[in-house]
Amino acid sequence: MSAAAVASSGTPRGERLYWALLVLPCVFLGLFYVVPVINVLVMSVTVPRLGLSNYADLVANPAVRRVLWTTVRIGVLTTAITLLLGYIVAYALVHTSARQRQTLLAIVVASFWISVLIRAFAWVAILQSAGLVNSALMGLGLIDSPLQLVRNEVGVMIGMVHYMLPYAILPLYANMSGIDRSLVPAARALGATPAQAFRWVFLPMSLPGLIGAGIIVLIFSLGFYITPAILGGGKTIMVAEYISVQISETLRWGLAAMLATTLLASVLLLVFWLSRFMDVEAALRK
Amino acid sequence: MQRFSFIHVLAWATACFLILPILVVIPISVTPERYLSLPTNSMSFGHYANLVGDARWSKSILDSLIVASGATVLSTALGTAFAVGAWRLGVPLARRLRLLMLAPIIVPPIVHAIAFYRAWAVVGLLDSYLGLVLIHAMKGLPFVVLTVAASLANLDHRLEQAARSLGATPGQAMRWVVLPQVATGVVSGAAFAFITSWDETIVALFVTSRRVVTLPRRIWEGLADNIDPAIAALGTLMVLITVAAVVINTLRTQRRTA
Amino acid sequence: MKDSLILAGIEKRYGDAVALQATDLEIKAGEFVTLLGPSGSGKTTILMSIAGFVPPSAGRILLDGQDVTGLPPERRNFGVVFQGYALFPHLTVNDNVGFPLRARGIRGADAQRKIDAVLDMAQLRAFARRLPRQLSGGQQQRVALARALVFEPELLLLDEPLSALDRALRKDFQAEFKAIHRQVGTTFIYVTHDQEEALTMSDRIVILDRGRILQSAPPSELYERPATEFVARFLGKSNFLRGRITRVADGMADLQCPALTSRVSVGRQDALAIGANAVAALRPEKVKLQRSEAPADGCSATGQVADITYLGSVIDVTLALADGTTLAATIPAGALALSEGETLVASWAPDAAILVEPDVERGA
Numbered sequence: 017m018s019a020a021a022v023a024s025s026g027t028p029r030g031e032r033l034y035w036a037l038l039v040l041p042c043v044f045l046g047l048f049y050v051v052p053v054i055n056v057l058v059m060s061v062t063v064p065r066l067g068l069s070n071y072a073d074l075v076a077n078p079a080v081r082r083v084l085w086t087t088v089r090i091g092v093l094t095t096a097i098t099l100l101l102g103y104i105v106a107y108a109l110v111h112t113s114a115r116q117r118q119t120l121l122a123i124v125v126a127s128f129w130i131s132v133l134i135r136a137f138a139w140v141a142i143l144q145s146a147g148l149v150n151s152a153l154m155g156l157g158l159i160d161s162p163l164q165l166v167r168n169e170v171g172v173m174i175g176m177v178h179y180m181l182p183y184a185i186l187p188l189y190a191n192m193s194g195i196d197r198s199l200v201p202a203a204r205a206l207g208a209t210p211a212q213a214f215r216w217v218f219l220p221m222s223l224p225g226l227i228g229a230g231i232i233v234l235i236f237s238l239g240f241y242i243t244p245a246i247l248g249g250g251k252t253i254m255v256a257e258y259i260s261v262q263i264s265e266t267l268r269w270g271l272a273a274m275l276a277t278t279l280l281a282s283v284l285l286l287v288f289w290l291s292r293f294m295d296v297e298a299a300l301r302k
Numbered sequence: 303m304q305r306f307s308f309i310h311v312l313a314w315a316t317a318c319f320l321i322l323p324i325l326v327v328i329p330i331s332v333t334p335e336r337y338l339s340l341p342t343n344s345m346s347f348g349h350y351a352n353l354v355g356d357a358r359w360s361k362s363i364l365d366s367l368i369v370a371s372g373a374t375v376l377s378t379a380l381g382t383a384f385a386v387g388a389w390r391l392g393v394p395l396a397r398r399l400r401l402l403m404l405a406p407i408i409v410p411p412i413v414h415a416i417a418f419y420r421a422w423a424v425v426g427l428l429d430s431y432l433g434l435v436l437i438h439a440m441k442g443l444p445f446v447v448l449t450v451a452a453s454l455a456n457l458d459h460r461l462e463q464a465a466r467s468l469g470a471t472p473g474q475a476m477r478w479v480v481l482p483q484v485a486t487g488v489v490s491g492a493a494f495a496f497i498t499s500w501d502e503t504i505v506a507l508f509v510t511s512r513r514v515v516t517l518p519r520r521i522w523e524g525l526a527d528n529i530d531p532a533i534a535a536l537g538t539l540m541v542l543i544t545v546a547a548v549v550i551n552t553l554r555t556q557r558r559t560a
Numbered sequence: 561m562k563d564s565l566i567l568a569g570i571e572k573r574y575g576d577a578v579a580l581q582a583t584d585l586e587i588k589a590g591e592f593v594t595l596l597g598p599s600g601s602g603k604t605t606i607l608m609s610i611a612g613f614v615p616p617s618a619g620r621i622l623l624d625g626q627d628v629t630g631l632p633p634e635r636r637n638f639g640v641v642f643q644g645y646a647l648f649p650h651l652t653v654n655d656n657v658g659f660p661l662r663a664r665g666i667r668g669a670d671a672q673r674k675i676d677a678v679l680d681m682a683q684l685r686a687f688a689r690r691l692p693r694q695l696s697g698g699q700q701q702r703v704a705l706a707r708a709l710v711f712e713p714e715l716l717l718l719d720e721p722l723s724a725l726d727r728a729l730r731k732d733f734q735a736e737f738k739a740i741h742r743q744v745g746t747t748f749i750y751v752t753h754d755q756e757e758a759l760t761m762s763d764r765i766v767i768l769d770r771g772r773i774l775q776s777a778p779p780s781e782l783y784e785r786p787a788t789e790f791v792a793r794f795l796g797k798s799n800f801l802r803g804r805i806t807r808v809a810d811g812m813a814d815l816q817c818p819a820l821t822s823r824v825s826v827g828r829q830d831a832l833a834i835g836a837n838a839v840a841a842l843r844p845e846k847v848k849l850q851r852s853e854a855p856a857d858g859c860s861a862t863g864q865v866a867d868i869t870y871l872g873s874v875i876d877v878t879l880a881l882a883d884g885t886t887l888a889a890t891i892p893a894g895a896l897a898l899s900e901g902e903t904l905v906a907s908w909a910p911d912a913a914i915l916v917e918p919d920v921e922r923g924a
Contacts, residue, residue: 031390031391033472033473033476034386034387034390034391034472035387035391036387037383037384037386037387037390038383038384038387038388038391038396038399039387040380040383040384041380041381041383041384041403041443042384042399042402042403044380044440045402045403045405045440045443048436048440049405049406049440050402050405051421052417052418052420052421053405053409053413053414053417055417055420055421056413056416056417056420059420101312101316101319104309104312104313104316105313105316105317107309107313108309108310108312108313108314109313111309112310116310118552118556120313120314120317121552122548122549122552123317123320123321124317124320125548126321126324126541126544126545126548127320127321127323127324129497129544129547129548130323130324130537130540130541130544131500131501131518131537131540132501132503133501133503133518133521133522133525134323134327134521134533134536134537134540134541135323136525137327137521137525137529137533137534137537138322138323138324138326138327138330138534138537139323140338140525140529141326141327141330141338141529141534142322142323142326144338146339148326148340178319178320178323181316181320182320235408238410239410239411239412239413241410241411241412241504242503242504246525255412256410256411256412256504259412259416260412260415260504260508263415263416263419263508264508272416273416276410276412276413276416279410279412279413280409280410280413283408283409283410284408287408296401296404297400297404297448297451300404300407300408300444300448
């Protein structure tokens with residue numbers, strides 16, 4: 017028997033079963049998922065006619081430019097606020113008693129699991145003109161007329177930060193838990209002040225987690241639909257809502273497909289960037 | 303050694319911000335009024351009664367259960383199969399395919415909405431249970447793959463070899479040895495898949511209209527016209543279930559580590 | 561012969577990397593054979609090929625004259641004890657041991673009788689209802705062994721089974737494996753990197769290095785008559801005398817080294833040429849030390865005591881020779897009062913030193 021014959025007949029029988037297990041879900045996803053998504057990319061250069069005319073709108077169409085600018089602005093601001101608050105919570109989680117940590121973590125995880133719609137609903141109830149905040153402030157006599165807290169960027173960002181916080185806190189907490197607890201005391205023993213020990217030791221070591229969490233939050237923020245749509249009330253429009261309007265109201269499929277493609281490309285670019293700082297899979301695991 | 307410092311005050315303030323919406327939906331749900339308000343003098347469970355009594359709410363609860371169950375079964379089966387296959391073969395190809403499996407988490411939901419709206423129109427799956435089940439199964443798939451792969455990561459390949467050397471066929475080795483080891487991963491993956499489907503709003507808004515009306519779609523419509531406090535009642539129920547699950551899970555891990 | 565296992569030219573390559581060069585090996589029924597070598601020597605590759613988990617790139621595996629090369633592991637009927645035991649964590653001891661019977665469709669009282677018998681042999685009856693994680697390392701080892709023996713396999717393959725245990729427990733198990741081997745009469749193929757395990761248990765040791773067999777022989781022969789420098793170094797300690805051959809006659813040769821001249825046994829090296837470079841292995845315990853003159857047969861060297869290590873019953877002495885090399889000797893404690901720096905004469909019997917094949921590729 018030749019060496020080649022042995023090698024080919026040597027593929028263990030059991031492996032065929034596992035190849036089937038591996039390939040079947042891929043075929044399913046390829047057929048029902050990849051094909052429809054690719055179709056969107058194709059539509060962006062074929063509807064209404066072949067060419068890059070839809071992409072010209074990115075620069076030529078002032079409405080599109082405004083929506084993109086709103087999306088980037090809200091996305092970046094949301095990310096910045098989320099990271100700041102998330103870093104504080106994660107830091108406290110690592111530097112607190114086991115009891116407090118459990119309570120804090122339970123709150124974070126519970127808010128993670130509450131339906132995004134219910135949360136948007138609650139924020140409307142809290143922030144609207146006759147809502148909790150305005151009633152309380154007016155009842156206390158601090159303001160005469162209600163503050164405008166929804167149907168604008170303030171409302172959208174409050175809702176988005178609220179939604180994104182657990183996505184930042186959990187990876188940051190995982191990252192900080194991995195930092196050796198004796199390093200900061202070591203820096204102090206070597207003469208650093210608490211602020212110096214934090215700046216020179218703890219902060220640099222938590223930086224990969226910070227960047228990773230930031231990219232995750234930015235990825236989800238850019239494509240966010242529900243919270244901006246409900247709390248923006250049609251006044252503050254981000255790209256996802258704008259796309260939906262193109263499809264359901266103005267029927268401009270080409271423009272919608274182009275914006276979807278642009279959004280997808282930006283997100284994939286961010287994921288690629290993320291993969292340089294952390295394990296993408298670990299970051300996405302809830 | 304840890305003082306209750308400024309940082310801790312800020313952290314707890316943020317935590318209050320996180321639970322504020324949860325704390326608000328509960329009182330709203332017992333308001334006696336028909337509009338969004340806090341109960342002042344009296345409480346009423348009328349909005350809870352509406353969830354059961356109002357045919358539109360009960361149909362939506364049923365629709366969501368049907369779609370989420372179907373999607374969970376499908377994504378759990380496919381996701382587990384993929385994770386086990388990738389674990390056992392360990393080939394570089396499997397690693398790359400895994401990134402494909404994660405795409406439904408990363409790709410923005412609005413892109414899914416356009417994609418499936420177009421594709422399902424072509425194959426006639428718009429506004430059908432099957433159409434939504436397929437989509438939600440794909441959206442849940444990555445979570446199953448991630449959780450099952452995580453529980454497989456620590457599984458010794460020699461267990462499968464041991465089963466084979468002791469006379470088990472490949473199928474028996476998988477049923478008797480590999481699957482029991484990843485059972486908890488499969489169950490939590492299934493829970494993720496179920497919740498993913500239960501909460502999914504955007505694609506459902508696009509691909510369904512009259513026949514299939516899942517809960518998120520019903521809530522969305524309720525939010526659009528006049529805000530119905532029944533949403534708060536529903537929200538309260540969902541919050542209670544979530545909190546119970548988180549507390550039970552916390553206590554269980556506490557007991558295991560203790 | 562019944563149930564003899566023959567490896568005919570089996571070979572394993574991963575791309576360009578050769579894990580195992582074409583290897584022939586015959587193992588007789590009932591034999592206790594140990595595959596001994598450092599990591600990467602190919603010993604586990606051989607074992608896993610026999611078990612059916614690593615398909616060889618070339619060659620055939622024959623059991624009792626039948627080709628089993630392409631047979632899946634579950635149809636080979638070989639028991640395997642894995643490194644780390646690979647006990648099924650979700651099954652009790654009883655169910656772990658019952659697993660092979662379940663796979664063979666043996667159920668009920670029949671199965672339980674076999675399980676009980678093997679649990680008794682392994683002294684595990686009292687632990688039958690426990691899960692693997694509730695057992696000590698030694699008990700887990702017994703379960704793994706019981707599980708691999710309950711279906712009366714034709715061969716038992718053991719892959720470094722003792723590597724996770726502490727030294728005292730390892731010693732106990734060496735005796736136990738030997739006893740069980742005698743009791744069940746099954747062929748044992750045992751993989752280890754521990755020379756002591758190999759020497760104490762085996763009928764025969766196969767020494768491997770970098771994907772090939774260097775020597776295959778009973779322990780005493782392997783120790784007394786190593787074929788290569790690597791074998792001599794891997795099994796026990798050895799001095800290596802390096803020099804030129806000046807005379808060959810009647811299975812003996814004269815080796816001229818810079819600091820000494822010795823008569824040596826030719827051993828397994830044939831076709832020696834006068835003037836060729838050669839290496840002889842000399843076990844330290846065969847070296848005698850004295851203050852008097854060298855014996856007449858010329859197997860001796862003179863040097864200064866450079867180091868003395870007291871080991872209880874024996875003393876290790878290192879002599880520095882005139883050419884800068886050293887010579888190690890192991891002598892009974894109390895035989896000689898020594899002090900560092902003093903000059904001594906080392907001597908050995910002519911057949912104590914044996915020519916070995918040098919490690920050419922390994923370099924210095």
